[in-house]
Amino acid sequence: MPNIHTEYHFEEGVSTLSSNIKRAIAIQDYSFFFIAYSSEKVIYALHAGLNPENHHQGIKELKEYLIGKFGNEVLNDCDMQILSPRFTLIPEGLFNKSDYASALDYIYPEQIDHTILDSAIEKINSVLVADGSSPIFSAQSELINAKNTEDFAAAWLNKVLSVNSGGAYIHVLSHSFLVAIVFDGKLQLFNKFDFAAKNDFMYFLLGSIQCTGLKNEILTLYLSGEISSSSPLMEQVSYYFADVKFLQERFDEHPESSKISHQFYTLIEK
Template sequence: MLTSSSTILDKKYIKLVLQISLTEISFCIFDTLKKTIDTFGQYPLPKSASFTDVETAIIQFIKQTPILQSKFDDVIVLHNNNLMSFVPQAFFNEDYLGSYLQYNVKVFETDFITFDVIENYEMNNVYIPYVNINNSLLDCYGSFNYKHAHSILVKKVLDLSKNNDEPQMFVHCQQDNFQLIAVKNQKLLLFNSFEFKTKEDFIYYLLFTAEQLQLNPESFQLKLFGNITKESEIYQIAYKYVRNVSLFIENINLEAAISQEDYLKNFILIHACE
């Protein structure tokens, strides 16, 4: 990010978007002049029972990866975890952030809690970021902005549901969990995140949620994206039980030369560049 002493001659016209979870680091490098993404990258983190070990692995990877040590005009860090909750603006009070998480997240008095405003949708995403990682990244990049990855995810899905009065279900698939977003014409009906080990776990959560929302598997639209292809087990089992299933690729910008695979896998990174 530019400091107050930077001039236009110092600008590199590149932006880094860095997404961090406890299982993977992913990133993209965006050319702000050409408005194109030059590089995507993913790095699976070693499994560890210690959160401290994971944090150390994350920072070591960033410091030891030359492309991530470039000079960037802007750095955005996305925290990808389930320590969050969407709260309608009508019920939101910044003085009581912890109360919005206490029913689905174990909250400690020492936790730092913040929120993202979801612009145009009168709601906020209240969440716990990885504070120690943020502090370490200050040494790497000086200053940066950070958000929750699901803030980007939900806002873009809502944007793309405009003028569609039929309920739609979007499923963003990751390695061992998925985010389920149900929408209707830019209204968020439900957001939840589920951990799963088998394709049977996946379809159970999907159909159970549809039942609770009174959505008929014979009629509602199911859009799948993230770490998924038509050959994936979870795509195949969804196709077996839900009539209208497709990969969510309608919004690919062909001029930006983004492949279908990259768009599906890097949906959040791509739209964080906007």
């Protein structure tokens, strides 16, 4: 039985998803996200937990669960985003794919072959380079016929940079978070941190801001991912930041879709 954390049905009784319904999946070490939506509203959304020791079994169970709800074609030709455990941001002019693969072979000799995912971050003339060789990639490719596979961190960073507002941007995952700090129209810092407790979270977040020479009191904090207004982390961030906002997509005719959209932020294209 899949480990379901949250599930949203905004059209009860729907047993198939028509061709005009967009479908997208995101997979990280500990989490699986699926969303089906139109331009007007979210039809269905799911957030489930994964065991990083056995992604294959967890994804298989979730695939069977979704097929049971919406039929055999539900996951075919979905947009797919996967968070690689290893990635870095490189200036466009310095990126050489074969050199990066050779470096990974040297650093991680236990892996026989390395697949490189390179994603353009056009707004800053850079490339986000990720190692696509981890078991999570092979598990999804065996089980899901995705239309395209994109690096999750690159998708999030591109979307954050398109907001065109300065601030500290955070995407919260169950055991890690992405942070991007934008000021004066420039990306000042981009990183990923693992954390075990909320004190760790604040230590890494405030330390990241300090590295840029900025002060948290002057920055708006933008949140997306596995966090809500009732999360334990919210009390901490509200203490250190005067202005805290959720990154949401607007569904004008369906406020409930807007309300949950920050959880599936990178997966929604409008």
